[in-house]
Amino acid sequence: MDQQLFDRFKKCAIDVLAVDAGKLTLEAKFKEDLGSDSLDLVEFVMALEEEFGISVPESDLDGVDTVGKAFNLVTSKVS
Amino acid sequence: MQGAGHRIAITGYGVVATCGIGKQNFWKGLLGPGLSGSHTVEIENWDATPYYAGPKEMRRADRCEQYAIAAAQEALDQSGDLPYDRSRIGTIFGTGIGGLRTLEGQVEVRVAKGKERVSPFLVPMMMSNAPGAAISMRYGFQGPSETICTACAAATHALGYAARQIAWGRCDAVLSGGAESAATITAVAGFENMTALSTTMVSKPFDATRDGFVFGEGAAVFVLERLDLAVKRGAKIYGEILGAGSNADAHHITAPSPGGVGAIACMKLALEDAGLNADQIKQVNAHGTSTPLNDAAEAHAVEAVFGSNNPPMTSIKGVTGHPLGAAGALEAAAVLLSFEHKLIPPTANTTVIASEMKVDIVTGKARAWTPGPTISNNFGFGGHNGSIIIAPFVN
Numbered sequence: 001m002d003q004q005l006f007d008r009f010k011k012c013a014i015d016v017l018a019v020d021a022g023k024l025t026l027e028a029k030f031k032e033d034l035g036s037d038s039l040d041l042v043e044f045v046m047a048l049e050e051e052f053g054i055s056v057p058e059s060d061l062d063g064v065d066t067v068g069k070a071f072n073l074v075t076s077k078v079s
Numbered sequence: 080m081q082g083a084g085h086r087i088a089i090t091g092y093g094v095v096a097t098c099g100i101g102k103q104n105f106w107k108g109l110l111g112p113g114l115s116g117s118h119t120v121e122i123e124n125w126d127a128t129p130y131y132a133g134p135k136e137m138r139r140a141d142r143c144e145q146y147a148i149a150a151a152q153e154a155l156d157q158s159g160d161l162p163y164d165r166s167r168i169g170t171i172f173g174t175g176i177g178g179l180r181t182l183e184g185q186v187e188v189r190v191a192k193g194k195e196r197v198s199p200f201l202v203p204m205m206m207s208n209a210p211g212a213a214i215s216m217r218y219g220f221q222g223p224s225e226t227i228c229t230a231c232a233a234a235t236h237a238l239g240y241a242a243r244q245i246a247w248g249r250c251d252a253v254l255s256g257g258a259e260s261a262a263t264i265t266a267v268a269g270f271e272n273m274t275a276l277s278t279t280m281v282s283k284p285f286d287a288t289r290d291g292f293v294f295g296e297g298a299a300v301f302v303l304e305r306l307d308l309a310v311k312r313g314a315k316i317y318g319e320i321l322g323a324g325s326n327a328d329a330h331h332i333t334a335p336s337p338g339g340v341g342a343i344a345c346m347k348l349a350l351e352d353a354g355l356n357a358d359q360i361k362q363v364n365a366h367g368t369s370t371p372l373n374d375a376a377e378a379h380a381v382e383a384v385f386g387s388n389n390p391p392m393t394s395i396k397g398v399t400g401h402p403l404g405a406a407g408a409l410e411a412a413a414v415l416l417s418f419e420h421k422l423i424p425p426t427a428n429t430t431v432i433a434s435e436m437k438v439d440i441v442t443g444k445a446r447a448w449t450p451g452p453t454i455s456n457n458f459g460f461g462g463h464n465g466s467i468i469i470a471p472f473v474n
Contacts, residue, residue: 040135043199043200046196
C-alpha cells in the first residue's frame with residue numbers, strides 16, 4: 001500500500017466525514033463504523049476527485065462500502 | 080386571541096443579535112450606541128461549535144440555521160422540559176430568505192469548478208424551511224412544522240400563527256421566531272441598487288434625515304405554551320400573546336400603501352383579536368426601518384389608529400439594523416425585555432423627528448414605563464403586514 005497516498009486519502013476522510021483517524025482502518029464500513037450516510041459519501045467522493053484529480057462515476061461506487069474498497073478504487077484511478 | 084379560548088404564554092426565549100448573543104447581552108446592546116459607517120452589520124466572530132455535536136453537522140447548517148439553533152437552545156434552557164405529547168409541540172418559524180450564503184457560495188463553486196463540484200448539501204442548506212426543520216428534528220417536535228416566508232414580516236407572522244396553533248387547541252407548545260443571515264455581496268448589491276440601503280450608512284428610524292436601512296442579521300426563538308399548562312407546571316412566564324393581525328396592502332411590491340392604510344387595518348385586526356381598545360396599548364415597537372417611505376407610512380398609521388395621544392414608540396433598528404425576516408423575532412424579544420427592565424429602549428441615532436410625524440418616538444435614552452400591552456409591527460416587501468400584541472403576564 002502506498003502510505004503517502006493513503007495519508008492523503010485519510011485526510012479527506014477526516015475533513016469531510018469528521019471521523020477520528022484511528023477509526024479509518026481498511027476494514028471500517030462507512031455506514032456502520034463511521035456513521036456516514038449517502039450524502040456524506042457523495043461529498044467524500046467529491047473531495048477525493050478534487051484531491052487526486054480523478055473522476056469517479058457513480059457506477060464505480062457499487063459495492064464500495066469500506067474504507068479499503070474506496071482506497072483501492074482511488075489507487076486504480078491514480079495509477 | 081380568538082380561538083378555542085386558550086391563552087398563550089411565552090416561557091422562554093433566546094436571541095442571537097449583532098449587538099449581543101443571549102437575551103441579556105442583546106438588551107445591553109439595545110441601550111448602547113447606534114449603527115453607523117457601514118451598509119451592513121453582521122455578527123462578528125460567530126462560533127457555532129457550542130451548538131453542534133461536531134464539525135460535520137455544523138458545516139452542513141447555513142449560518143441562518145445556526146443562529147436559529149443557538150437561539151432555540153437558549154429558549155429551551157429557560158422553559159425547561161416541555162411535558163407534552165411530542166405530536167402536540169409545533170415549530171412555526173419565519174425567515175425572509177433562508178440559506179442565501181450557501182447558495183451564493185455554491186454558485187461560485189459551480190462557476191469556478193463546474194457543476195460536478197456543487198455540494199450535495201446545497202439544497203437542504205439553502206431551503207428557507209431549514210431553520211425550523213432543524214429545530215423540530217433536534218428536539219423531536221412532531222407537531223406542525225411550517226415556515227412562513229413573508230420577507231420582513233415573516234417572524235411576526237410566524238409568532239401570530241404559532242400562537243394561534245395554541246389558541247385553537249392544536250398544540251400545547253410551539254417553538255417560534257425567525258432567523259436571517261443574508262447579507263451576501265449579491266444581496267447587498269441588490270438592496271443597494273434599489274436604493275433601500277442608507278447612503279449615509281446610518282440607521283435612524285423616523286429621523287427627518289433618514290435615508291434607508293442598514294442590512295442586519297440575527298435570530299430569536301420563543302417557547303410558546305398553553306398558559307394554563309405553563310402555570311400548572313410552574314413555568315416562569317415572560318409574557319402573554321394577546322392577539323395578532325395579518326393582511327396585505329395589495330398595492331406595490333416594495334412601497335407601502337399610501338397613508339399606511341394596510342398597516343392601519345393590520346393593527347386594528349390585532350387589537351380586535353386581542354379584545355383591546357387602542358387606548359389600552361402602552362408601547363409601539365415599530366417596524367421603523369429608517370427608509371423614508373416605511374417610516375412615514377407607519378407613523379401616519381400609528382397616529383390614525385391611536386389618535387393624537389398615541390403611546391410611546393421605539394424602533395430598535397437604529398442598533399440592530401434591519402435583519403429582514405428575523406426583525407419581528409428580535410423585536411418581540413426587545414418587547415419582553417422592556418417588560419423585565421421596565422424601560423423602553425431608545426431609537427438609536429434619531430435626533431430630529433420628521434416634522435410631519437405626530438408620534439411619540441423614544442429617543443436619546445431609555446424611557447421608564449409601567450409595562451403594559453405592546454404592539455409590534457413588521458411589514459414586508461410584497462405588501463405583507465403583521466402586527467402582534469404582547470403583554471406582561473397578569474394572572
